[in-house]
Amino acid sequence: MSKNIKLNMSRRIRRTPYTNKVEEHGVSDFTVVNHMLLPKGFKNSVEEDYWHLSKEVQVWDVSCQRQVQISGPDAATLVQQLTPRSIKNMETGKCFYIPMLNENAGMINDPVLLKLDDDMFWISIADSDILLWAKGYALGLNLNATIVEPDVYPLAIQGPKSEELMVSIFGEEIRKIKFFNFRIMDLLGTKQVIARSGYSKQDGFEIYFKAHKEHFNKIEMGEKLWDTIWNAGQKFNISPGCPNLIDRIEGGLMSYGNDFTSENNPLECNLEKYCKLEASHDFIGKEALTKIQNNGIKQKLRGIIFDGNPCKATGQPLPIFSNNNKRIGQITSGIFSPRIGKNIGLSMILKDYWDIGQNIFVQMLDGEKRKGTITSLPFPE
């Protein structure tokens, strides 16, 4: 029913430097992340886009990955308090995936942290106002740090041909950028951060395009960047794209707000490797997280494979039941996987039912119950 609901446009739902371009390419759906438009579909089906992404190369407007820039003498101190992951040995040029917790150890975001310098970080955020969180905390503590949202609009190049495409523009140096590293590269007369990263399980890059006000109008410059990628991409069969639901679920890539919320702690999200408690490292939520570690968790994010007709993205959670009809979780992101040949989903599953191979039932929106099985994440190849 909600499939044909229009998105009402207003200035509050911010456009990006690439929005004109994605409209020209026939974007069909948007969602809203961090008060900004994120394209969610073009002319092809999710399945057609999935096959294209797995074989070719795509350009994605992911400007909604807003940056929270933290700089100044206390920058590193502040960043370290914002996450249980240690950044003690983090080098400039690295990207770290970091859980961020509230005082109850509830997840409030799962961004990528970029270290630009010893006293300069970007936090590339999922959908919550970490700018306000970090500012509020720093003000309360009276830290000497400057926190702003810079004019940065990430553009992602994703797919197996992305390296060749990027080499054709930036030269051979691109090949030296390893996964979750970035370099500062020349682009249209400016210096730009380019990382090997992205919200797919394919190879790919993210250009953290920063609008340099002294030189260019940001839309003009953004469109030049888009055109540069687009033109160079012609010989690689480039398409406009966006984070692909099939690829993301298969790869076990979580989405904040969908697969986990502030009601969930990082251990439930399989992030224990970023939660090693050290006496020398204080962070928000440490006391609560320690308690949770000691008591053990009650649920955990798992994969589910389930039967029946190919399932489109539902847009709403699907309840999961045990054999004895107890509600044990809900599929928060689900869709048909053409590679696996079955429907798949992500779900927080109660402890007694989270073993791999456990049989469960998925209740569809129309009430139909379908047989399913718990799997590990990412989904088996």
Added chain:
Amino acid sequence: MSKNIKLNMSRRIRRTPYTNKVEEHGVSDFTVVNHMLLPKGFKNSVEEDYWHLSKEVQVWDVSCQRQVQISGPDAATLVQQLTPRSIKNMETGKCFYIPMLNENAGMINDPVLLKLDDDMFWISIADSDILLWAKGYALGLNLNATIVEPDVYPLAIQGPKSEELMVSIFGEEIRKIKFFNFRIMDLLGTKQVIARSGYSKQDGFEIYFKAHKEHFNKIEMGEKLWDTIWNAGQKFNISPGCPNLIDRIEGGLMSYGNDFTSENNPLECNLEKYCKLEASHDFIGKEALTKIQNNGIKQKLRGIIFDGNPCKATGQPLPIFSNNNKRIGQITSGIFSPRIGKNIGLSMILKDYWDIGQNIFVQMLDGEKRKGTITSLPFPE
């Protein structure tokens, strides 16, 4: 072009206890506020809804007005630091419109504050994560306050017949609730906060429906509430509705993210009456606001009346130029007013051009320039 873009649905864009109902009523557009669906249109045009709202009564799902509940020994201290408006003499049962500022005196929200008790407040927010802001600040200061988002889903009853409709459900006591006051009333066996308030220039009420988990499933209870209003509303010609753009602009009601952002200070937003500086009252942004008061502001929110064919909601800002072709602002919310018989808009206008009666030009999205005039706010009757 963007008029027919679909909104991609997912759990991250939260449904409300009334979403099934607004879908049954044929909602055509949604927007996203505070990670939650806000209906933006039904079967009628904005203009038809405007006339209905000004003569009859409507029920609006405004659950996206999330509450930030602050309680505990330091609750009042914290709330007072979050706004330049003094709450020293605020009584329980009152609603206060409060600007909230960051450290630069930039606006980060313009919520309504409800005082439920000396140590218990709700902040009913516009579109930014004040939950994170308040929590971060309280954690940094180590205040003894508990900050949560309670299970509260406001439902608005707006229009000149709203009092009669509410009396038919709650009895004569409803008439005693004055504008920007609330009372705790019995509703379907629960106690609920009902305020005389709402995001229109008509009379109206907001029921701050709180899901009491011990009694009901929140969707079941929300739908019961909706049906209660809907059934009682039949004899008052009730319609499903939503904040109406024409009514809102005519009334000079600002929208955070549209008409002002964190780039604007409260004096630019005509909120000087809530910004009286007192030695005894410290708040975030006070130092910056003092400087701005001393130096004077450079722009101010004004109304604009402009010529040409009736203008639909544009979805994008329209640049404003002076006679000598200098850019002096942009219309951030604009539409045709059937009452005034001209197009109207809200705009931050540079100081040299903000005098009432000043002639300006509005540039439409297709490039056409139209003559216009600066007016006061709200628009003259």
